[in-house]
Amino acid sequence: MNWKSHALIGAILAFVLFYLLGSRDMLELIIIIFFGAISALVPDLDHDTSKGKKILDLVFISIVFFVLYFSQCGKSFCIPSLGAIGQLIIFFFAFLGVYFLFFRFFKPKHRGITHTLVSCFVFSVLIYLIAGWIMALASLTGYLSHLLADQHIKVI
Numbered sequence: 001m002n003w004k005s006h007a008l009i010g011a012i013l014a015f016v017l018f019y020l021l022g023s024r025d026m027l028e029l030i031i032i033i034f035f036g037a038i039s040a041l042v043p044d045l046d047h048d049t050s051k052g053k054k055i056l057d058l059v060f061i062s063i064v065f066f067v068l069y070f071s072q073c074g075k076s077f078c079i080p081s082l083g084a085i086g087q088l089i090i091f092f093f094a095f096l097g098v099y100f101l102f103f104r105f106f107k108p109k110h111r112g113i114t115h116t117l118v119s120c121f122v123f124s125v126l127i128y129l130i131a132g133w134i135m136a137l138a139s140l141t142g143y144l145s146h147l148l149a150d151q152h153i154k155v156i
Contacts, residue, residue, distance in 0.1 A: 006052065031138075038059060
């Protein structure tokens, strides 16, 4: 299955789930659709030529620049104060560093560890820590939709 199909299925399933759960706020639904679509591409991060990997790399880099630009540090680089938001930003950068190191140097085989339920739930917990339960549930839905569409689900 190609990246467009995975993203579309993840977006639709996340939308349907949250619509059935009673979400009617249009902005929230658009964000949920986005998270479902992006999360549906995550299992293919282990494939070097994956369009999803290229998109996710661009999304992660864009978020880093966005956070740095709006960090209220002026035009110079700074480390934000360690309040709740500062800790969240540092956690995000640590997660980003681990992501790039893992996929750069360890290169798991395609349909290996990223196509497991353990990875799905670890990813969802990380999203929960960063963005809360709504985005975590949307991410879980998108990720699981990929595994179901590939018909390639492993526990570990």
